[in-house]
Amino acid sequence: MSPVKIAYIRPLDIRHGCIDMGHGAGGRAAAQLIEELFLAAFDNEFLRQGNDGAVFAPPALPPGARLVMATDGHVVSPLFFPGGDVGCLSVHGTVNDVAMSGATPLYLTASFILEEGYPLADLKRIVDSMAQASREAGVPIITGDTKVVERGKGDGVFISTTGLGVVAPGVDIAGSNARPGDVVLLSGTIGEHGVAVLSQRESLEFETTIESDTCALHTLVAAMLQAAPGGVRVLRDPTRGGLATTLNEVARQSRAGMMLQESAIPVLPEVDAACELLGLDPLYIANEGKLIAICAPEAADAVLAAMRDHPQGRAAARIGVVTEDAHHFVQMNTRFGGRRVVDWLSGEQLPRIC
Amino acid sequence: MKYIDEFRDGDIARKIGARLAEEVQPARQYSFMEFCGGHTHAISRYGIAEMLPPNVRMVHGPGCPVCVLPIGRIDLAIKLALEFGVIVCTYGDTMRVPASNSLSLVKAKARGGDIRMVYSAADALEIARQNPEREVVFFAIGFETTTPPTALAIRDAQRAQLKNFSVLCCHVLTPSAITHILESPEVRQYGTVPIDGFVGPAHVSIVIGSQPYEHFSDEYRKPVVIAGFEPLDVMQAVLMLVRQVNEGRAEVENEFSRVVSREGNLQAQALVSEIFELRTTFEWRGLGEVPYSALKIRPSYAQFDAECRFDLRYQPVADNKACECGAILRGVKKPTDCKIFGTVCTPENPVGSCMVSSEGACAAHYSYGRFRDIPVVVESI
Numbered sequence: 001m002s003p004v005k006i007a008y009i010r011p012l013d014i015r016h017g018c019i020d021m022g023h024g025a026g027g028r029a030a031a032q033l034i035e036e037l038f039l040a041a042f043d044n045e046f047l048r049q050g051n052d053g054a055v056f057a058p059p060a061l062p063p064g065a066r067l068v069m070a071t072d073g074h075v076v077s078p079l080f081f082p083g084g085d086v087g088c089l090s091v092h093g094t095v096n097d098v099a100m101s102g103a104t105p106l107y108l109t110a111s112f113i114l115e116e117g118y119p120l121a122d123l124k125r126i127v128d129s130m131a132q133a134s135r136e137a138g139v140p141i142i143t144g145d146t147k148v149v150e151r152g153k154g155d156g157v158f159i160s161t162t163g164l165g166v167v168a169p170g171v172d173i174a175g176s177n178a179r180p181g182d183v184v185l186l187s188g189t190i191g192e193h194g195v196a197v198l199s200q201r202e203s204l205e206f207e208t209t210i211e212s213d214t215c216a217l218h219t220l221v222a223a224m225l226q227a228a229p230g231g232v233r234v235l236r237d238p239t240r241g242g243l244a245t246t247l248n249e250v251a252r253q254s255r256a257g258m259m260l261q262e263s264a265i266p267v268l269p270e271v272d273a274a275c276e277l278l279g280l281d282p283l284y285i286a287n288e289g290k291l292i293a294i295c296a297p298e299a300a301d302a303v304l305a306a307m308r309d310h311p312q313g314r315a316a317a318r319i320g321v322v323t324e325d326a327h328h329f330v331q332m333n334t335r336f337g338g339r340r341v342v343d344w345l346s347g348e349q350l351p352r353i354c
Numbered sequence: 355m356k357y358i359d360e361f362r363d364g365d366i367a368r369k370i371g372a373r374l375a376e377e378v379q380p381a382r383q384y385s386f387m388e389f390c391g392g393h394t395h396a397i398s399r400y401g402i403a404e405m406l407p408p409n410v411r412m413v414h415g416p417g418c419p420v421c422v423l424p425i426g427r428i429d430l431a432i433k434l435a436l437e438f439g440v441i442v443c444t445y446g447d448t449m450r451v452p453a454s455n456s457l458s459l460v461k462a463k464a465r466g467g468d469i470r471m472v473y474s475a476a477d478a479l480e481i482a483r484q485n486p487e488r489e490v491v492f493f494a495i496g497f498e499t500t501t502p503p504t505a506l507a508i509r510d511a512q513r514a515q516l517k518n519f520s521v522l523c524c525h526v527l528t529p530s531a532i533t534h535i536l537e538s539p540e541v542r543q544y545g546t547v548p549i550d551g552f553v554g555p556a557h558v559s560i561v562i563g564s565q566p567y568e569h570f571s572d573e574y575r576k577p578v579v580i581a582g583f584e585p586l587d588v589m590q591a592v593l594m595l596v597r598q599v600n601e602g603r604a605e606v607e608n609e610f611s612r613v614v615s616r617e618g619n620l621q622a623q624a625l626v627s628e629i630f631e632l633r634t635t636f637e638w639r640g641l642g643e644v645p646y647s648a649l650k651i652r653p654s655y656a657q658f659d660a661e662c663r664f665d666l667r668y669q670p671v672a673d674n675k676a677c678e679c680g681a682i683l684r685g686v687k688k689p690t691d692c693k694i695f696g697t698v699c700t701p702e703n704p705v706g707s708c709m710v711s712s713e714g715a716c717a718a719h720y721s722y723g724r725f726r727d728i729p730v731v732v733e734s735i
Contacts, residue, residue, distance in 0.1 A: 273358075276358055281399075327725075329724075329725050331725055334364075334399075334400050334401050335362065335364055336362055336363075336364050336367050336400040336401065336402075336405075336585050337364040337367045337368055337371070337401070337405055338400050338401015338402055338403075338404050338405050338585075339401045339404055339725070340398065340399060340400070340401045340722040340723065340725075341721065341722050341723065341724055341725050343701075343720070343721040343722070346700075346701035346702055346717075346721070347450060347701070347702075348446065
């Protein structure tokens with residue numbers, strides 16, 4: 001932040017103020033919003049330069065290393081939910097997208113689309129949460145943008161973030177790498193994020209203690225890659241569409257099938273109960289702090305042990321195997337004793353009518 | 355989960371499966387219709403079909419409220435939204451059912467219709483309270499289970515003297531549909547759809563009780579076993595049906611006795627009867643016009659009847675010619691008998707209503723069971 005206080009300008013009234021069109025007009029009000037809200041929260045050497053872009057030296061890359069860039073838009077409703085908000089989500093989501101390439105994330109950018117009339121106090125909560133998530137992950141937000149849309153043309157706050165990271169030499173992670181016989185690992189219980197968000201939706205409020213699992217997974221990924229160099233073939237975080245859709249994506253990319261064991265897939269009893277109540281299937285509920293890993297069979301034990309040694313992988317489990325299947329079906333042996341297809345999510349999951 | 359896990363116990367399922375295998379007579383074929391889409395869904399989701407002896411066949415019935423909704427009824431809801439500018443509220447699955455002119459409620463929403471998904475009739479009423487300057491119509495569909503909440507919303511609207519709330523009533527009745535199937539030529543004369551008994555509805559029966567099914571066992575000599583939607587309920591019901599067939603009995607038995615009584619929920623029935631009366635006829639998708647098979651709002655509540663309020667005239671619309679939903683809903687054909695199943699008609703692009711709801715026969719088979727059509731080699735971990 002500038003060390004010189006700009007005279008004759010009243011500071012932003014964060015407590016009572018709200019976003020107006022002037023905050024997006026590129027004038028003094030916009031500069032003030034950026035300085036007093038965004039820079040104050042994200043403060044780092046790149047932002048302090050106040051330029052349109054962040055200028056930085058490329059990281060010293062060993063031969064064979066590669067850069068990864070990932071971008072993600074965050075439009076969650078409601079913006080605040082048990083265990084998180086759109087701010088920390090926008091950091092975790094992109095850090096995880098970078099990490100799922102087996103990369104170490106280095107920098108983030110952030111673009112805000114704000115709706116006229118949105119309270120500054122709520123925006124500050126979101127920005128502070130984002131700043132905290134970025135500091136905890138060790139991945140600074142080094143440049144960004146702010147736009148304001150008229151009232152009714154947005155949904156409060158939309159945040160897009162882009163992340164840059166480095167993949168170490170020898171690491172080859174891709175959705176197309178799964179081979180028949182590989183083992184499917186899951187880092188923990190599924191469905192918490194989606195149920196936490198659902199519980200706050202208008203007209204669907206139900207009492208729950210379930211909190212979103214949103215978190216940055218790059219240190220877990222680093223531990224897994226270290227445990228079995230070359231043994232991890234696919235990494236994916238099962239966000240929208242849940243575990244089922246993610247596994248179908250990988251099956252299609254790898255031109256293989258999968259056979260899962262329902263009894264091995266960890267689900268918290270309270271998530272199970274909420275899904276039961278709403279007629280939803282936890283396999284299709286969004287997660288923000290879980291990953292699936294597909295590993296060579298000989299590496300699976302070491303990777304699983306490394307996951308269980310990490311705080312974000314305590315409940316990690318071996319949930320299935322990759323199969324040879326020209327139709328790329330993800331199938332599951334049910335706990336009940338039958339067999340079924342675990343299909344792509346089609347449309348939205350909806351509760352039973354009668 | 356207490357009261358849930360007990361009904362999904364794989365060990366008990368295997369025991370029932372073994373008992374079924376012992377008790378079915380090898381030379382005999384058993385065909386049972388599960389009326390409710392909820393049962394169809396459970397059979398697919400838990401892989402129950404694979405756990406039954408090969409000579410026990412489950413025939414999917416017309417008990418999915420979305421699947422039996424004819425195109426003309428959805429057209430009326432779309433007309434309300436696009437031409438009359440009302441807020442149309444409805445249950446989620448209804449939004450995706452194909453209508454005329456390549457429309458659906460979802461597509462009408464994208465064209466500017468104010469169409470909102472709600473989880474209950476009470477939510478629609480709340481939207482009416484919050485928008486006193488707008489007309490709000492609840493597009494009410496479903497069997498006897500969803501009828502009492504609609505009745506309650508109408509009664510509450512009347513008590514609150516709400517001027518902007520009405521209901522497009524498409525509530526249908528289970529017993530009339532079962533009668534219609536039993537009277538159909540395929541079942542009664544041609545024998546192309548052998549039905550040896552019915553797995554009776556779960557949630558519907560909580561409201562209407564088991565008594566209305568006694569007619570089927572007496573008149574048509576068909577056993578009925580009312581069953582819950584949990585997989586063990588379904589397995590147990592099939593075992594009870596096999597025993598009735600083996601012993602030559604045709605009775606109404608209640609597997610779902612933990613919640614279903616012979617009389618049902620009398621309070622709900624009284625409320626429904628206060629607000630609704632029988633329609634002389636109603637078109638069902640797949641079944642055509644079925645006499646006395648649906649409800650309309652009584653004249654004393656006409657101000658809450660969208661059909662009166664907006665002077666709506668029902669116009670029947672033929673289904674897509676390539677679509678076999680009608681025959682599938684009557685149990686005459688299986689989803690895989692339809693030429694467009696899984697190719698032109700998929701859950702992402704449903705041509706027929708059976709592919710829309712997860713409780714529809716086609717969607718259930720496509721989403722959970724299509725591996726059976728294409729044998730694949732699988733390994734276990």
